[in-house]
Amino acid sequence: MTSVASAGGAGVIVITSSSPIWYITRATGLVSIVLLTGTMALGLLSAVRFDAATWPRYITGALHRNLSFVALVFLGLHIITAVADSYTPISLPDVVIPFISSYRPFWLGLGSIAFDLMIALIITSLVRTRLGYRSWRLVHWGVYLCWPVAVIHGLGIGTDTRTRWVLSLTCACVALVVGLIIWRLAQGWPSNAGVRAASALTLAIVLLVSGVWLANGPLQPGWAKRAGTPSPASVKGTP
Amino acid sequence: MSHILRVNPIRCDAHGVCADLLPELIELDPWGYPVIESDRMPDALLPHARRAVAACPTLALLLERERRRAGA
């Protein structure tokens, strides 16, 4: 059974088998993004010291931790199925080393970067008390790189980007995190005004650039080829 | 072996999570900083204390084995 990949147009016809693995990869990828978003949101809530009668402080921290583990599980499934799927030429080294894959190398590479960062974040958090606060915090700033890279990876490599509900879901995730980041930057203003202003500016620029890229990239027909999807001929020959 | 609960006041940022998790020993002052009720820790509260130490966002809460007072 053949099916046309949703992002494919006249250029490439992706032949899928009836294996459900590819669908699991896409599905777990989306769930991972949602869970990562939730984790990040809880981290930001902790930073802004969110506290309510029905939501005491320690819940935020505990939930943040537990949700990150759930996210890791789904991320693991996402990665394992992607590697196991005989169709796409994604191999094990591609998972941790970015940009060496033959399948949409750049966008997959972003995923590898996000995964590497996530492993670092989780390991340092597990040994936090032994590592020392300063080192742990330094690594944890990496979350501001990990999450957007993961989202862009999803948009750039995902074959579902042009679907309305996927797009809406992604936008909702972005809106949530961006909103919380703005809250965090605004709270405590004007202390560290320089850093806050620079961060806000960076946020705006990243959003703008991503939006422009999204509109001209994945949302346009022909993206699959431009993203570096290998043609069927080369796929067959890939180890 | 008895344990002592201490807070590093420089690292403490008044998040208040410790007071939520160990209300038997920790109260908050008018500015949100922890006041530790007693130096001694009943063994029954030890697991709760460990949890509070791990949950502190700035790792300011410390659980130490009691040591002999050194000079100076």
Added chain:
Amino acid sequence: MGKAGRHPVSGQREGDAVSRRPVPAPEQLPRLIPADGPLNFARHIDRYGPVPFRGYGDPRDWRRGVTDMLITTVERSGLTGRGGAGFPAGKKMRSVADRQGRRSGFFGSPAGSVVVANGVESEPASGKDAVLLNRAPHLVLDGIQLAAEAVGAPEAYLCVASEDERLTQRLAAAVSERERAGLNQVPVEVMPVYGSYVASEESALVNYLNEGPALPVFVPPRPFERGVRGRPTLVNNVETLAHIALIARYGPTWFAAIGTPDAPGSALVTIGGCVQRPGVYEIPLGMRMGDLIRLAGGLAERAQAILAGGYFGGWMALPDAMDAPVSGPALRKLGAGLGSGIIVVLPESACGLAETARVVRYLGTQSAGQCGPCVNGVPAIADVLEHITWKRADERSIRWASRLLPLVEGRGACHFPNGPVAMARSALRVFGGDLRYHQRHGPCPGVRHRPVLPVPQAARPPGEQETARGGGRPPVVLGTK
């Protein structure tokens, strides 16, 4: 080295009498500050002779081991620190000496200790360290060398307040002079310290020398365990080191011949307020307060109370305070303290509550700002004191003040917040009569008196690069017995 022959630097033979100069009578004062003007290098050597090293090892080669003799001597003398804490000096030296040679940190190699001489003196009402460093710098420098030999330190620092540039230069020149004469066993670096009230706190100084800000850090570990670059560090007030220099020459019995059993020796005090001749005096510890005031020319006007121990001490009511012995242990029993030797006499025409409120407000700006209970609590104490003094001394405010004090006490990383707490507590106790007057009639006329306790006008908070310690220091007038 030093075993069978002469000491490589001092030329002393082992077993020689420590000082060939005549030993001054123990009761003769002053001991530290020369009565006939500042001592330059030549006059210092003339009067005291060379540094009486023990000769049991060159501290630059710390592996040779520690010289125990001086530490035992200092312990037997009973000398306590003159920087405010009053910790036994010998015991402190021993704790550092015991740790020298340990590795500095996990990856560090074994290293010697460090000696830090604290002459920063950031309490506005204190002037004794400045006087000592101006008039008898070489006694302090002798003490540094002896302490370094005793604890096995291959290097030493002399920290002074940065605003007095001339003093910094003079001290650096004095160090060079001694180097050229071969009198320095270890190099001494004169460090001007930019900072504020807390900069002269022990851990803040060490932090500053570790290329950090002059702000206190969380202890333990204390400097004697891990200080400058992770090595055991001996931090002593300059006056303590000067005493060590004399004890090494004349012995512990001579030192303790004056003073009291629990506070032996002499000490420098800065006396201010309504006395005829405010200034820095050297007294035998345990001297009667009334005698000290007489030494300073007597009262200039009628007085109501005495602040003993500076802004970390407490108030004492007159006339009872006249009989108080001026020593740390005795004054502490009376609810005050000696601290770094600061005594201020409050005239009747002033208001003790107003003075306290002003000082606590100043101290609030001097908090390092690292700990919540301090940076919030001390200004809160100032708020309630100001309210009581200049607005209404109502029951609620007084009760809030008493609830507030234990919330601030002891909850900072350093002892800084304990100062304003102690001062406020003693004020509420000693000026109870004023309190009742304020309750009934509002502010008393004394609140309009010009400030007696020096509070720098343009006091800048810590962390800023320059210190701003304005006027208010008492003039440097030396008295002798």
